[in-house]
Amino acid sequence: xxxxxxxxxxxxxxxxxxxxxxxxxxxxxxxxxxxxxxxxxxxxxxxxxxxxxxxxxxxxxxxxxxxxxxxxxxxxxxxxxxxxxxxxxxxxxxxxxxxxxxxxxxxxxxxxxxxxxxxxxxxxxxxxxxxxxxxxxxxxxxxxxxxxxxxxxxxxxxxxxxxxxxxxxxxxxxxxxxxxxxxxxxxxxxxxxxxxxxxxxxxxxxxxxxxxxxxxxxxxxxxxxxxxxxxxxxxxxxxxxxxxxxxxxxxxxxxxxxxxxxxxxxxxxxxxxxxxxxxxxxxxx
Amino acid sequence: xxxxxxxxxxxxxxxxxxxxxxxxxxxxxxxxxxxxxxxxxxxxxxxxxxxxxxxxxxxxxxxxxxxxxxxxxxxxxxxxxxxxxxxxxxxxxxxxxxxxxxxxxxxxxxxxxxxxxxxxxxxxxxxxxxxxxxxxxxxxxxxxxxxxxxxxxxxxxxxxxxxxxxxxxxxxxxxxxxxxxxxxxxxxxxxxxxxxxxxxxxxxxxxxxxxxxxxxxxxxxxxxxxxxxxxxxxxxxxxxxxxxxxxxxxxxxxxxxxxxxxxxxxxxxxxxxxx
Amino acid sequence: xxxxxxxxxxxxxxxxxxxxxxxxxxxxxxxxxxxxxxxxxxxxxxxxxxxxxxxxxxxxxxxxxxxxxxxxxxxxxxxxxxxxxxxxxxxxxxxxxxxxxxxxxxxxxxxxxxxxxxxxxxxxxxxxxxxxxxxxxxxxxxxxxxxxxxxxxxxxxxxxxxxxxxxxxxxxxxxxxxxxxxxxxxxxxxxxxxxxxxxxxxxxxxxxxxxxxxxxxxxxxxxxxxxxxxxxxxxxxxxxxxxxxxxxxxxxxxxxxxxxxxxxxxxxxxxxxxxxxxxxxxxxxx
Numbered sequence: 050x051x052x053x054x055x056x057x058x059x060x061x062x063x064x065x066x067x068x069x070x071x072x073x074x075x076x077x078x079x080x081x082x083x084x085x086x087x088x089x090x091x092x093x094x095x096x097x098x099x100x101x102x103x104x105x106x107x108x109x110x111x112x113x114x115x116x117x118x119x120x121x122x123x124x125x126x127x128x129x130x131x132x133x134x135x136x137x138x139x140x141x142x143x144x145x146x147x148x149x150x151x152x153x154x155x156x157x158x159x160x161x162x163x164x165x166x167x168x169x170x171x172x173x174x175x176x177x178x179x180x181x182x183x184x185x186x187x188x189x190x191x192x193x194x195x196x197x198x199x200x201x202x203x204x205x206x207x208x209x210x211x212x213x214x215x216x217x218x219x220x221x222x223x224x225x226x227x228x229x230x231x232x233x234x235x236x237x238x239x240x241x242x243x244x245x246x247x248x249x250x251x252x253x254x255x256x257x258x259x260x261x262x263x264x265x266x267x268x269x270x271x272x273x274x275x276x277x278x279x280x281x282x283x284x285x286x287x288x289x290x291x292x293x294x295x296x297x298x299x300x301x302x303x304x305x306x307x308x309x310x311x312x313x314x315x316x317x318x319x320x321x322x323x324x325x326x327x328x329x330x331x332x333x334x
Numbered sequence: 335x336x337x338x339x340x341x342x343x344x345x346x347x348x349x350x351x352x353x354x355x356x357x358x359x360x361x362x363x364x365x366x367x368x369x370x371x372x373x374x375x376x377x378x379x380x381x382x383x384x385x386x387x388x389x390x391x392x393x394x395x396x397x398x399x400x401x402x403x404x405x406x407x408x409x410x411x412x413x414x415x416x417x418x419x420x421x422x423x424x425x426x427x428x429x430x431x432x433x434x435x436x437x438x439x440x441x442x443x444x445x446x447x448x449x450x451x452x453x454x455x456x457x458x459x460x461x462x463x464x465x466x467x468x469x470x471x472x473x474x475x476x477x478x479x480x481x482x483x484x485x486x487x488x489x490x491x492x493x494x495x496x497x498x499x500x501x502x503x504x505x506x507x508x509x510x511x512x513x514x515x516x517x518x519x520x521x522x523x524x525x526x527x528x529x530x531x532x533x534x535x536x537x538x539x540x541x542x543x544x545x546x547x548x549x550x551x552x553x554x555x556x557x558x559x560x561x562x563x564x565x566x567x568x569x570x571x572x573x574x575x576x577x578x579x580x581x582x583x584x585x586x587x588x589x590x591x592x593x594x595x596x597x598x599x600x601x602x603x604x605x606x607x608x609x
Numbered sequence: 610x611x612x613x614x615x616x617x618x619x620x621x622x623x624x625x626x627x628x629x630x631x632x633x634x635x636x637x638x639x640x641x642x643x644x645x646x647x648x649x650x651x652x653x654x655x656x657x658x659x660x661x662x663x664x665x666x667x668x669x670x671x672x673x674x675x676x677x678x679x680x681x682x683x684x685x686x687x688x689x690x691x692x693x694x695x696x697x698x699x700x701x702x703x704x705x706x707x708x709x710x711x712x713x714x715x716x717x718x719x720x721x722x723x724x725x726x727x728x729x730x731x732x733x734x735x736x737x738x739x740x741x742x743x744x745x746x747x748x749x750x751x752x753x754x755x756x757x758x759x760x761x762x763x764x765x766x767x768x769x770x771x772x773x774x775x776x777x778x779x780x781x782x783x784x785x786x787x788x789x790x791x792x793x794x795x796x797x798x799x800x801x802x803x804x805x806x807x808x809x810x811x812x813x814x815x816x817x818x819x820x821x822x823x824x825x826x827x828x829x830x831x832x833x834x835x836x837x838x839x840x841x842x843x844x845x846x847x848x849x850x851x852x853x854x855x856x857x858x859x860x861x862x863x864x865x866x867x868x869x870x871x872x873x874x875x876x877x878x879x880x881x882x883x884x885x886x887x888x889x890x891x892x893x894x895x
Contacts, residue, residue, distance in 0.1 A: 183427050215427050218469040223702075229665045230702040233695035234765060235719030252715065255705040259751060263701075264422050270385055271423035274415045275436040275483060276407050282441045286434035286451065370784040371755055472651060499782050502651050502811045504851040529784040568786030573814070573856035573878065580882045586889055595856070599863040606869060606889060 060178040065294055066108035067179045071188025073295040074176050080302050081172050084309055085165055091157070093312050097168055100305050101175075110178050118174035119167055126163055133159035143330055156330070186210045191289060204280025212268070220261065227256050335361040335491060335523055336382060336413070341391035343377055351377040353546045354391070359525060361490070364517050366526045366534040366554075369543030370568035375527050378543070379495040382525065383413040396490070411440060414484025416497040420476035421469075429471075429479055430455070430464040436487040447486075454485040457520075458512055474505025478512065485516070491523040492516065498528065506530075531564075532572045535593050542569070555591050574598060610676040612639040612662060612693075612773060612805075617671035619657055631657040632829045635671070639773060639805055646820030646837070647809045650851045654829040655809050659775050662807065663693035676772070691720060694771030694804075698778040700762035704750040709740070709761050712750050716769040727768075734768035737798045739790070756787045760794075767798055774799070776808045780815060788812075792819060817841060817855045817876045825852070838874035857881045 066074075081100075088094045105115050119126070139154030177185070190207035197203050231252045232238070238249050336359035343352040351374045359365055369375040380386040381393050384400035395413055398405040414436075417423050426432045433454050437447045455461045458478040468476060477497055484492060494513065498506040510533060517524045526533060534540045540557045542550040544567045550557055557564070558575040565571075571579075578589050578598055587605035592598045619632040631654045639645055639662075649655045660666040661673050664680040673680040678689035694716075697703060706712035713734055717727045735742050738760040745753075750761050759779070766774065779795065780788040792815055799806050810816055816823060816837065823840040825832040827850060833840060841847070841858040848854060854876070861875040861884075871884045 183431070211426055215425060215468070218467075219421055222469075226697065227702045229660065230695075230697045231705075232665060233663055233690070233693075233697075234703070234716040234769070235691065236715075237719065252705045256702055259705075260701050264419075267417060267419060267422035268425070270380070271415075271417055271480075272425060272435075273385060274383055274410055274417075275425075276410045276439040276487065277435070278407065278439065283438050284441050284444060284447065285438055286431055286444065286447050288444055370786060503853040504650065507853075531785070568784055570785035577857065577860065577878045577881065580878055581885065584882050584886055586882070586885050595860060595863060599860060599867060602864060602885070603867045603869065606885075607867075 059181050060110045060114055062109050064107060064109040064179070066104060066175075068292075068294060069179075069298055070289055070291055070295050071180050071184040072192050072289060073291065073298055074180055075185075075188050075192055077298060077302050078172060078176050080306060082169065084302075084306050085168050085172075087306075087313075088309050089313060091161055091164070093309055094161070094164060094168075096305060096308055096312075098164070100301070101168060101171060105171075105175060108175060108179050110175065114178060115171050115175055118170045122166065122170060126166060129162050129166065130159045133162050153330075182214045183211070186214070187287065187289065204283070208280075216264070219264075220257070223260060224253065224257055227253050335359055335363075335396060336525075337392075337394040338378075338381065339392050339394070341381065341388040341393060343374075343381070343386065343389050351546055352381075352388075355546075355548055356391075357541060357548065359491070359523065361523055362517075362521050364514075364524045364526070364536070364538045365541065366528065366537035366539070367541045367543060368528055368531060368534055368569060369549075370529060372545075373543040373567075374546040375543045376495055379415060379493055379525075379527050382491070382493050383410045383415055385415075407440070411436075411487050412489055413491045413493060414481075414487060414489040415493045415495055416477060416480045416484060418496040418499050420473045420480065420500065423480050423483075424468045424476060427467055429460065429466050429468055432468060432479060433482045433486050436483055440487060450486045450488070451482075454482040457485055457516065458482045472505065473501045474508045477501065477505070477509050481509075481512065481516075489522070491525060493525045493527065495527050496529070498530065498533065506533075510536075529569070531558075531570050532574075535572060535574075542567070554593070558593075611641060612676070613672075613674045614638070614661070615672045615674075617658075617661060617668045617673060619654075619661065619666065620669045623669055630829060632661075632668075635831060637824065637831065637834075639807060641772075641805055642799075642803055643805045644799065644819055644821045645805070645807045646816035646823045647807060647826065648811070648813065648816060648823065648852055649826030649832075653826040655826055656777065657829075658826065659695070659777060659807065659809060662773070662775055663690045663695050665695075691769070692772040693775060694766040694769050694773070695775045696763055696766050696777065696779060698781055700758040703762045703765060704758060707749060708747050709735075709750050709753075710746040712761060713765045713768050716765055720769060730768040730770065731764075734764035737767055737801065738764045738794055740764060756783060756790070759783070759787075759791065763791075763794070767802070770802060771804055773805045773807065776806065778809055778811065780810065780812065788815065795819070811853075813841070813847075813853055813858075814855045817858075825850075837876060841876040842873055 084097050088097055105112055134151060134155045135149060137155040137158045138150060138152050140152045140157070142150060142152050143156070144151040186207050190203055193201070193203045236249060236252055238246065241249070338355060338357040341352055341355045342350070344350045355378065367375050367378065377386060381388060381400070382395070384406050387401050393400045395409045398409055400409055424432050425435050430451055433451045434447055437450055442450065452461065455464055458481050460475065460478050460482060463471065463475065468479060471479070481492070492513065498509050501509065513524055513526065514536060516522045526537065528534070534554050534557070537554055540552060540554050541548055542557060542564070549567060550560065550563070558571050561571045561575070561579065572593070574593050574595065578592055581602070582588050587602055589598055589601040592601050614635055614637040617632055617635040618630065621629045621631055635658065647655055647659070657666065661668060664686040667681055675689035675692055678685040680686050680689050704712055706715060710731055713731045714727050717730050722730070732742055735745065740757065740760050745757070750758060753761060763779070776795065780791050783791060795806060795808070796819060808816070808820065820837055822834065823837050824834045825840060825847070833843065841854050844854040844858040844862040848859065857878045857880065858876040861871055861881055865871055869888060871888065875881050875884055
């Protein structure tokens with residue numbers, strides 16, 4: 050049953066993080082990404098990861114749900130690791146065989162890039178786990194509204210997102226029914242090569258498209274009947290308001306970025322760390 | 335309230351859908367328009383709030399001509415339409431927000447909107463589903479939400495364009511009783527467009543459409559008396575009326591204008607058990 | 610050989626917290642040439658049950674065999690499925706090809722029949738559903754009216770010469786004339802192709818008119834099974850379940866409650882009037 054699919058993997062519990070204004074969460078995510086990229090040292094990056102862990106704890110979303118986001122990256126992560134490991138040639142040479150050279154700098158950077166990617170993906174995933182697609186859309190619409198001055202269609206974009214979210218479950222269900230109707234007529238969707246299988250999908254895709262166009266037409270009529278005439282002069286049922294917990298969240302985030310910046314400028318100890326990694330590898334050998 | 339004068343309509347493809355149709359709809363009336371598929375009744379529905387404009391003739395809503403662009407929003411606020419497919423008229427992913435869609439478009443202040451949405455949901459008995467996702471509801475429940483969406487705009491006229499055609503008997507009965515209640519208690523003018531003759535039973539007036547023109551007009555009683563004519567244009571008489579006529583024809587009893595099961599049953603008892 | 614359903618249960622998302630049992634311990638046999646009406650409230654398990662008949666869904670437990678082919682077995686399922694034609698509620702789920710002719714030939718082509726045989730069957734199917742070959746064969750299915758689309762969809766299944774024809778709400782959304790036409794059509798090709806029909810419908814009147822056996826589903830279980838007369842005897846119970854029994858059956862039940870003694874098995878207006886004439890005669894003699 051496609052009906053049971055929850056879109057955007059929202060995890061429905063009540064928590065201080067869930068209650069944050071969607072705009073706050075979107076801005077926090079941007080600030081968090083900045084923090085991830087300005088951090089140059091692994092040990093300072095520990096603070097960023099600590100922050101992430103703290104937010105996850107506060108959100109009451111099981112950590113296994115947050116880390117699920119890493120799963121689709123199981124191919125890209127090792128690739129990035131190896132790429133950095135072999136391409137970066139700073140620091141002391143640890144290992145060399147023909148054209149392959151591994152340096153302390155390489156090990157360091159390879160580990161770091163993995164940590165950064167994981168931090169980014171889990172951060173974004175925490176946002177979608179704690180925010181419904183509807184409030185995300187709403188938050189985006191409000192945040193982007195200054196762009197209306199340069200004629201950027203903010204309202205239309207948000208409306209499109211809302212309608213898409215509304216109709217995805219309906220269309221999935223319909224696709225399921227069409228597929229069954231054609232299977233019942235003996236359609237063979239499984240055998241043959243890629244080209245043959247693609248062709249076999251036509252009896253499913255065509256009714257799906259035709260029905261979607263008809264839906265769109267009927268929806269347009271229904272929206273017009275309900276006095277829809279674009280974003281102009283529109284009021285909203287829900288008014289987003291910043292609360293004190295939004296302020297606290299901003300303060301914590303500002304604290305994190307301040308800590309990162311101050312620590313980076315106080316202890317410039319890149320070489321120290323490289324030496325540390327080298328010692329570690331030496332010990333292992 | 336609604337005045338349709340000498341309206342004709344031809345689609346771009348050249349097929350004529352309406353020919354010289356004139357209908358007056360009075361305030362507070364419960365009008366039922368019946369006709370077979372393709373009789374022009376749905377085209378007529380879309381004329382009532384200016385979704386379609388007549389090729390010839392005029393449609394006026396409370397004195398406003400639907401061809402006047404500047405009046406279109408006022409007209410659509412006054413005339414709410416519920417369409418056939420429950421899935422294709424719900425716009426957002428939360429019931430409460432969908433009901434608010436009309437008022438949002440009208441620029442109603444948020445405080446008032448909240449009151450209107452709550453009232454509208456209560457009027458259709460869906461107040462417990464305010465935070466549900468529409469795609470998890472049944473067809474009948476979705477149509478109730480669609481009606482609530484109209485009510486939140488505080489319309490004078492509610493048009494149901496085959497709004498029960500895709501529902502099961504249970505959902506159909508449900509929607510009918512809600513519409514009846516809105517008419518009786520809130521004085522809303524109802525225009526019910528349907529192909530189910532049973533739905534015409536409680537109407538004040540019935541109009542029968544056939545190939546683009548008005549074929550018959552009258553009280554349900556007057557219309558059902560012309561059963562053969564109805565059948566000849568692809569319609570039926572309700573089972574109750576058919577039974578009543580058979581009872582009379584076979585000399586069992588004359589039940590007058592009885593149309594409901596209760597009326598016929600008690601009429602029969604009176605006439606059969608008294609001797 | 611019949612379709613035999615034994616101890617069939619079906620659970621959606623079995624094992625998860627959302628697990629929902631749609632069918633419980635269903636035992637049902639659909640005999641050759643039989644007309645079975647399937648009724649039940651929305652959510653009673655009707656759609657789930659008919660999808661088990663041609664293996665679109667497989668039971669969580671229990672067994673379905675179609676003419677001896679075990680539908681739990683992937684290889685046998687294909688053979689069983691070829692015997693069961695299934696028409697879904699809306700023709701829009703099914704029509705896809707450029708022309709009516711090509712669309713109807715989709716099923717027969719999947720059966721790997723010869724071109725001559727396909728051509729013969731398409732023409733035969735169009736004749737059976739009342740679509741004029743010269744007028745409709747080259748038309749796009751998307752340009753047709755609602756009723757014509759439904760006929761095309763039906764023809765697409767009939768052309769496969771199913772031994773069992775499963776129809777999910779074949780009359781939904783049609784006007785009274787359209788309903789009558791489809792019902793008569795089903796009756797006529799049932800006789801000509803000699804196939805069994807399983808029809809799901811909300812309209813008890815339609816079921817009363819055609820079915821030989823009626824199955825009432827309630828909350829995933831068979832609530833009652835029998836001839837229309839036996840089923841509509843339970844007019845009040847069906848009414849309570851949100852199913853609307855034929856008007857005549859409800860009327861008969863209301864009259865009995867008021868002290869007019871009528872024989873059983875009344876579910877058409879004609880039968881009711883006959884019974885009333887008799888009652889009046891008997892009563893005035895006393």
